[in-house]
Amino acid sequence: MELDSLDMAVLAGAAVAVAYFVYTKFLSEDAQHSKRASTVTMGGPSGAANGSGGGAMSVGIPQSPSGIDDSDFLAKLKATGAQVAIFYGSQTGTAEDFSLRLAREAKRFGITPLVADIQDYDMECLQTVAKEQENTVLLFCVATYGEGEPTDNALEFYNFLKDKEESGDDFDLTGLKFGVFGLGNKTYDHFNAMGMFVDKMLDKLGGQRITDLGLGDDDANMEEDFVNWKEQLWPEVCALFGKDPTDSEISFRQYELRPDLINKDKIFTGEPHFFGSFTKQKRPFTQKNPFVAQVRERRELYDDDDRSCLHIELDIAGSSLKYTAGDHVAVYPKNNPSLVEALAARLGIELDELLYLKATDEYAKKQTPFPCACTFRTALTHYVDICALPGHNIIQELVQYAQDEEEKSRLHHLVTKEGRQEFVKYIHDDLRTVLELTVWFVPELLCAGFKSVDVPADHLIELLPRLQPRCCHVNLIDEKVPVFVRRSTFRLPSKSRIPIIMIGPGTGVAPFRGFLQEREALKAKGKTLGDALLFFGCQHEHKHYMYREELEEFLESGVLSELHSAFSRDQQHKVYVQHLMKNNAKTIWKMIDAGAHIYVCGDAKHMARDVHRALVEIIKAETNLSTQDAETQLKTMAQQRRFQQDVWS
Numbered sequence: 282m283e284l285d286s287l288d289m290a291v292l293a294g295a296a297v298a299v300a301y302f303v304y305t306k307f308l309s310e311d312a313q314h315s316k317r318a319s320t321v322t323m324g325g326p327s328g329a330a331n332g333s334g335g336g337a338m339s340v341g342i343p344q345s346p347s348g349i350d351d352s353d354f355l356a357k358l359k360a361t362g363a364q365v366a367i368f369y370g371s372q373t374g375t376a377e378d379f380s381l382r383l384a385r386e387a388k389r390f391g392i393t394p395l396v397a398d399i400q401d402y403d404m405e406c407l408q409t410v411a412k413e414q415e416n417t418v419l420l421f422c423v424a425t426y427g428e429g430e431p432t433d434n435a436l437e438f439y440n441f442l443k444d445k446e447e448s449g450d451d452f453d454l455t456g457l458k459f460g461v462f463g464l465g466n467k468t469y470d471h472f473n474a475m476g477m478f479v480d481k482m483l484d485k486l487g488g489q490r491i492t493d494l495g496l497g498d499d500d501a502n503m504e505e506d507f508v509n510w511k512e513q514l515w516p517e518v519c520a521l522f523g524k525d526p527t528d529s530e531i532s533f534r535q536y537e538l539r540p541d542l543i544n545k546d547k548i549f550t551g552e553p554h555f556f557g558s559f560t561k562q563k564r565p566f567t568q569k570n571p572f573v574a575q576v577r578e579r580r581e582l583y584d585d586d587d588r589s590c591l592h593i594e595l596d597i598a599g600s601s602l603k604y605t606a607g608d609h610v611a612v613y614p615k616n617n618p619s620l621v622e623a624l625a626a627r628l629g630i631e632l633d634e635l636l637y638l639k640a641t642d643e644y645a646k647k648q649t650p651f652p653c654a655c656t657f658r659t660a661l662t663h664y665v666d667i668c669a670l671p672g673h674n675i676i677q678e679l680v681q682y683a684q685d686e687e688e689k690s691r692l693h694h695l696v697t698k699e700g701r702q703e704f705v706k707y708i709h710d711d712l713r714t715v716l717e718l719t720v721w722f723v724p725e726l727l728c729a730g731f732k733s734v735d736v737p738a739d740h741l742i743e744l745l746p747r748l749q750p751r752c753c754h755v756n757l758i759d760e761k762v763p764v765f766v767r768r769s770t771f772r773l774p775s776k777s778r779i780p781i782i783m784i785g786p787g788t789g790v791a792p793f794r795g796f797l798q799e800r801e802a803l804k805a806k807g808k809t810l811g812d813a814l815l816f817f818g819c820q821h822e823h824k825h826y827m828y829r830e831e832l833e834e835f836l837e838s839g840v841l842s843e844l845h846s847a848f849s850r851d852q853q854h855k856v857y858v859q860h861l862m863k864n865n866a867k868t869i870w871k872m873i874d875a876g877a878h879i880y881v882c883g884d885a886k887h888m889a890r891d892v893h894r895a896l897v898e899i900i901k902a903e904t905n906l907s908t909q910d911a912e913t914q915l916k917t918m919a920q921q922r923r924f925q926q927d928v929w930s
């Protein structure tokens with residue numbers, strides 16, 4: 282069956298099950314692009330699964346062979362002679378990928394880069410760097426999460442800067458040359474809060490901003506924002522080091538093939554970090570060491586030939602994985618085997634051949650782009666995102682491999698200033714993946730593809746972004762999937778008698794199923810339950826009303842007090858959850874007034890905004906407050922964690 286779009290909700294039943302939701306968009310059965318790396322939500326009452334694992338593991342990514350203390354940034358700068366240091370604060374890899382791209386480009390200009398995970402260094406040394414290394418440029422690529430919070434790896438740096446701000450310490454960064462690119466999404470309330478904060482603080486502490494703060498918006502076009510920012514950045518940096526900013530045509534390889542380093546006893550098979558971790562499972566299970574869970578149940582929730590939404594239960598018995606209702610379960614995806622085969626055929630490689638890619642720079646933090654050695658099949662299946670939309674950097678590198686002059690100039694045009702609009706249309710609007718660009722020879726794409734591009738497999742693999750934990754359709758046919766728990770801040774009130782209002786259309790209902798199961802368990806223990814309202818919505822009642830029976834049972838047992846469902850396409854005028862909320866304005870206000878907690882889960886772009894607007898209107902209408910005051914009230918509720926959102930776009 283060919284699917285236009287696939288929504289998958291994996292939801293929990295008992296303590297051994299987990300829940301997640303996925304959005305994967307298929308361009309076609311064969312050329313698919315994963316539109317959104319959505320995280321995953323735990324369902325079921327909070328819990329843990331006990332048991333024991335076993336076996337030893339070893340680290341797969343070699344450490345720097347330089348012999349210097351890896352946590353001493355100043356020493357590293359001196360040893361490497363780095364002229365530009367690029368720090369990243371990244372959760373799902375985009376900021377890290379951008380940092381690596383900056384490093385590659387620096388090399389192209391003849392400037393020595395150093396890429397650094399922001400959590401790896403003690404930032405107290407920045408003052409000394411400012412004084413002793415006045416020619417060094419520090420760049421920061423930092424993403425924003427949660428309610429304007431830093432990524433996990435940038436938390437310490439954030440606290441460090443906050444501390445400097447509040448303590449008024451004499452921490453002087455005069456002379457420190459810096460530039461910041463923030464990664465965010467405009468559909469969130471706190472757009473790029475972390476990027477803005479880092480930029481503001483470095484300036485406040487005396488640093489010298491060499492280029493304006495860049496604000497990337499992945500709701501619009503992050504790639505374009507990044508390219509625009511770099512266009513201002515490089516002339517400044519090149520001027521500092523006496524380089525020519527137009528002189529960047531030389532290809533630069535970050536990794537080289539090193540068959541001599543292959544140890545036949547240590548061939549990775551897709552493990553994200555530790556050699557042998559898939560076969561010898563040893564607790565604790567984390568992102569680097571996921572638990573390989575058995576798929577226990579898989580069932581279709583929709584009755585629709587065009588769309589699919591799956592309920593999947595995973596067995597986490599014996600894992601000791603702990604979760605609280607509202608947490609997410611992340612899954613390591615795999616690329617579609619038929620796409621891998623097709624790509625291999627195009628690249629002229631034998632999939633079972635072994636591959637070892639080693640950094641050309643011995644000081645590079647990552648000595649291999651992913652665990653090596655492995656087969657080409659493993660690399661293309663588990664480690665690189667073969668369905669990514671190509672950024673400027675990939676196209677720029679492909680130019681040199683185009684055999685046909687016309688194709689060469691068309692490709693080149695896409696990465697020039699004049700070709701900017703065409704790039705956006707050709708790649709982003711039309712969702713054209715690397716595969717389609719260079720490889721895919723289905724007849725209708727022949728004219729669009731660049732079939733003369735003869736790129737070596739190892740170079741393409743080096744350029745492709747690393748496949749990130751999320752969910753992928755291939756998991757649906759797998760019996761086992763590597764998973765780990767991502768903590769969320771989406772939490773039930775500490776006291777069960779506090780009323781709750783849940784708004785979760787579509788797969789946004791997933792965490793609420795977990796909340797209701799949690800309440801059921803609390804009720805069974807004799808706890809008093811406050812009122813609970815659920816606003817659910819879907820297109821068609823008879824096709825997409827997932828978990829209807831279960832929700833009605835919760836209603837019957839009193840675990841759920843009221844269930845309001847909106848079926849947007851079942852009548853002429855579209856009805857959404859926000860309309861039902863307005864119809865129930867008085868009840869909602871009474872509950873808010875009584876201390877209710879409000880939860881919104883699902884689409885950030887339209888639903889969450891409309892629901893936010895509806896709440897403001899309800900508060901306004903029931904209290905006679907001005908719009909501004911009603912908004913302030915909702916903001917205060919958010920600060921008190923009485924208004925929580927888990928949304929994605």
Ligand SMILES: Cc1cc2nc3c(=O)[nH]c(=O)nc-3n(C[C@H](O)[C@H](O)[C@H](O)COP(=O)(O)O)c2cc1C
Pocket residue numbers: 370371372373374375376377424425426427428429430432464465466467469470471472473474499928929
């Ligand atoms: C759960 C979640 C929360 C987010 N919260 C915010 C936010 O508050 N403000 C913002 O500007 N962007 C927010 N974003 C968007 C990310 O910052 C953006 O996708 C970024 O590219 C991620 O970079 P990374 O892949 O390096 O982690 C959020 C994304 C997710 C998935």
